[in-house]
Amino acid sequence: MKKLGLNTLSKATKVLAMTTLAAGISLANAADTIKVGVLHSLSGTMAISETTLKDTVLMMVEEQNKKGGLLGKQLEAVVVDPASNWPLFAEKTRELLEKDKVDVIFGCWTSVSRKSVLPVVEELNGLLFYPVQYEGEESSKNVFYTGAAPNQQAIPAVDYLMNDVGVKRWVLAGTDYVYPRTTNKILESYLKSKGVAAKDIMINYTPFGHSDWQTIVSDIKKFGSAGTKTAVVSTINGDANVPFYKELANQGVSAEDIPVVAFSVGEEELSGFDTKPLVGHLAAWNYFMSADGKENDAFIKQWHTFTKDDKRVTNDPMEATYIGFNMWTKAVEKAGTADVSKVQDAMIGISVPNLTGGMAVMNKNHHLSKPVLIGEIQEDGQFDIVWQTDGVVPGDAWTDYLPESKNLISDWTAPINCGNYNTATKTCGGAVAAE
């Protein structure tokens, strides 16, 4: 009980501290501030993941203000709650851009929320930083994608399993919505291009929040007993992972027999797990909390101080937010103004340190060049990095492994200035192509 009390208390102080802080800022600099919009769900199903990112942006804003702000002005965070409701994301974006007149927005988690915001930021010429790994096949002038594109997460993970673990048979398991469907389509065609036969690929979709995994795990077990090394590539989303991994453990499927590599399971998700039975299963990200490095240590320390809780974990979308924020401040300084169009141009080529060492660079297609890491789950809920790419991997907006996007590239610099430029026909398909 004592624990509960302390938690609530610390939360209350945090809220108090935040409101006083916000009040102080708006009093002192109400007239002349640069406004930073924060568009993350604070209630509803996505609150689990997105609240952390809101806190990350607030932490970065606070730190920037301590350093004296930006262009001599203080930063002011405007937090709204789209409540895990996709149409509300669009409304809140309009509110941020028209009413609050924010200069930049950090926000969204699910692909469907981003798709709902997209027409609004394009219409009102806003600036959105999107910090989560996603399925690609999109590039907007008004969006900077700081999370991983499929070639920065899914493809390297499959390469690792194929070359280093010797996997020959593949289960592609995912939740039934756009990100897993597109990712699996890309992976399937990639695997086939590498000579994997159709009978060695099993694809399975489950509803959101699926909790009865008995049959599927048993199917995976049978599929995996054909004598060749089998692995599961999981795009199973959020909540459904706990019962999935529990069932794996209960039916005795260990990581040594059939490893599961997940693209949506990070440190934060693992904090709700009993991780002992999961040891050895894998995840592919651009960042792990266990990465060695001065920047990472400093970031973790800053996060613990800000949340007043030294048990809080850090994860990949937080790093993507961190990189995005730092890039934006650098671009504003370079452009000498927070004006959206000028910042957009200044963003390209900007580089800031990754938390895992090395530099992240913003490319012409509004995607980052980042390293890719593979980690094995440890008993303490952290990842042990077992593999990483030699250098950085540039994000590819349009995958080369699907026929419809093979010839497309995105380049937001003159003379192309197009989100889906067809290199074969040398034409631009319009700002946002159909999916």
Add this chain to the structure above:
Amino acid sequence: MFTLFRRVFFAVLLLSASHNLLANNADTQPSLTELSQQLISANYKEKAALADQIALIEDDQTIVILQALLDSRLYYVKSNGQLLLVDSSGEPDSAQDAFTLQAVTGLGKRDIKKIGVNNSLRVALRSLISRAQISSKHKSQRMAAAQNLLKSSDDIDRAFIDQALQRETDNSVAEVLHLVRALMQLKADQTEERIEGLTALDGALYPEVRAGLSEFIRSFSDEEKLSRKNEYQLAQTTLTDIEKLVSINGYIENLYFGLALGAVLLLAAIGLAITFGVMGVINMAHGEMIMLGAYTTYVVQLLMPEHIGLSLVVAVPAAFLVSGLVGVLIERGVIRHLYGRPLETLLATFGISLILQQAVRSIFSPLNREVATPEWMAGTFMINPALELTWNRLYIIIFSLMVLALLALVLKRTLFGLQMRAVTMNRPMASSMGIKTGWVDALTFGLGSGIAGIAGVALSQLTNVGPNLGQAYIIDSFMVVVFGGVGNLWGTLVGAMTLGVANKIFEPLAGAVLAKIMVLVFIILFIQKRPRGLFALKGRAVDNG
């Protein structure tokens, strides 16, 4: 090619080791201490090679070190490289010197670092350890070792298995060892040997056997299929026979999955069978009663972290009390005023469900909470190598039936049960007989909610404990109660089991998403035909319910 290389490499290692032992020339051979020390700075590939060498050293500590490495309990002191054994908690207080086993004190968490292992290293270690443990005194260790050898039959030499077989006294372990031997025979050069191996594999259900056989069949070239026709056909029939057996076991397994899902539905729905079925209250907050039960389990585990096994036993009555009490409060505070107004009740209880969810979010955080699974609920009960029943589902099936039986007993054999039935059948009459109908209502609602709480304890072992837990089960619960027949416990039981099994029959055919939809469509059609569900109540209660 690679396995061949490994085998040769291993044979050379074995030879050199035995040579050294014979010559009693241990000085030129690096000692256990030296080799183990090298683990600290080695990468994963080097560690595997080191482990191979360590395994050859005849020392009691060898297995201890390898096992500790496998279990991630082998640490070292950062400052001086001393190797430590630490217990599974990873706390430095439990540190012992890896060689002398003396306690090492005064170390902080940051002073020591674990020697990491990855999956391929774990596989290698397990195979090394099983080779040593095949001569263990304990049957269970020998069995585990034998099953492990089945997985790595490529790397072992025949003499080793033959020796182990000679020593083996237990039939079940010997059986597995025979399979290992047979799998190795498939790779032999003489036809007789291979035929002997094939015959020995007949009817073996281990997945490794199927894997070995498929690999063997694949190894035939088109000419060989003709020139070694007998052998090829024998292999094929053996494999098809095994696969037939496996698929029969698969049907039984699927039936079990269906019953297990049915048991979960039953648990979730029993409480609603009381509040909705008996009292007629459309209780949208039913799911949140389940959630409260799950959170009670979490709190109980926080209070008694040392006794995870016992905590579940304590959590059952605790969850019943917490959810039951909240149920009584809701009935007295809100629902009492809304009897006979179903739409208002629906909206009010929906509001309550949102309030409860947000309350849990504010008190415990929006993140899922971790509820540990006790040892006795983990793992499987093996009937044969192709049919393993998971313990946790088995317990939940038994538990759900116990709860149902207990509830039936309360309704049929206690004074409270009698009063409850009296009130639901004819309220004015019951009231004029001196029954305090208001209190009976409150207690009935409390009973239904309390049982939902108990369901929460069971569900905490299967799924996420988070604010949205209840939402996932509310629809299913209503479905079961409506399908089974409102106001009838047997209907709830049969309804839950039917839906569970139906879902699991559809699932392999149509996938999880479609299976769910098909079950829903089936229920809609069924309700059209029989609006009162499977077991409709007859007589007066129908009109008053």
